[in-house]
Amino acid sequence: MLAAMIFTPTPLPGAFVVEPELRRDVRGLFGRTWCREEFVAHGLNGRLVQCNVSFTERRGTVRGIHYQEAPHEEAKLVRCVRGAVHDVILDLRPHSPAFRQHFAVELREGSYRMLYVPEGVAHGFQTLTDGTEIAYQMSEAYHPDAQRGVRWDDPAFAIPWPEPVRLVSDRDRTFPDFAG
Numbered sequence: 001m002l003a004a005m006i007f008t009p010t011p012l013p014g015a016f017v018v019e020p021e022l023r024r025d026v027r028g029l030f031g032r033t034w035c036r037e038e039f040v041a042h043g044l045n046g047r048l049v050q051c052n053v054s055f056t057e058r059r060g061t062v063r064g065i066h067y068q069e070a071p072h073e074e075a076k077l078v079r080c081v082r083g084a085v086h087d088v089i090l091d092l093r094p095h096s097p098a099f100r101q102h103f104a105v106e107l108r109e110g111s112y113r114m115l116y117v118p119e120g121v122a123h124g125f126q127t128l129t130d131g132t133e134i135a136y137q138m139s140e141a142y143h144p145d146a147q148r149g150v151r152w153d154d155p156a157f158a159i160p161w162p163e164p165v166r167l168v169s170d171r172d173r174t175f176p177d178f179a180g
Helices: 038-039
Strands: 007-008 015-022 023-025 028-031 050-056 061-068 076-082 084-089 104-110 113-119 121-125 132-138 145-147
Touching: 050 061, 061 084, 076 084, 076 104, 076 121, 084 113, 084 132, 104 113
Parallel strands: none
Antiparallel strands: 007 015, 015 113, 023 028, 050 132, 061 121, 061 145, 076 113, 076 132, 084 104, 084 121
16 A cells, blocks of 8 residues: 555644655655645645745744735645754635634654645744755745735734744845734
């Protein structure tokens, strides 16, 4: 039997922690990290149009919190392939029962754990180690005119970060207070 994937719902509707069911033997291990049919069977977006990578030099760096607005909303599947991150998603869907709520999970190399971020949910992370690399699978191509974000320290969300924040881009630092 081939390895399957394990989908654990988060408190944000449509967002899941996804883990491969690992098969081990004397050679090592095997696990499935993407299967369109399994994603669709769980009611998730099975479209895959772009893959991205992010490398961050310094521990304590915050990237995000980003999303794309309609008509270019995107679902993401995020995995840490080197280092470790405190990965945060924030529900910005006005009609969601979890509107303005966040969820966080630690992703780290060697765990194979991933986070599925549905459309309308913003995403960001803080690096927990130097030299951290994140791999993203995206349901929509990047559209600069649709790119949006909220500030990592916006009091409307009160997101706790596990490390002192050491570095944030100028763009991410200057998003206005959330007005929704």
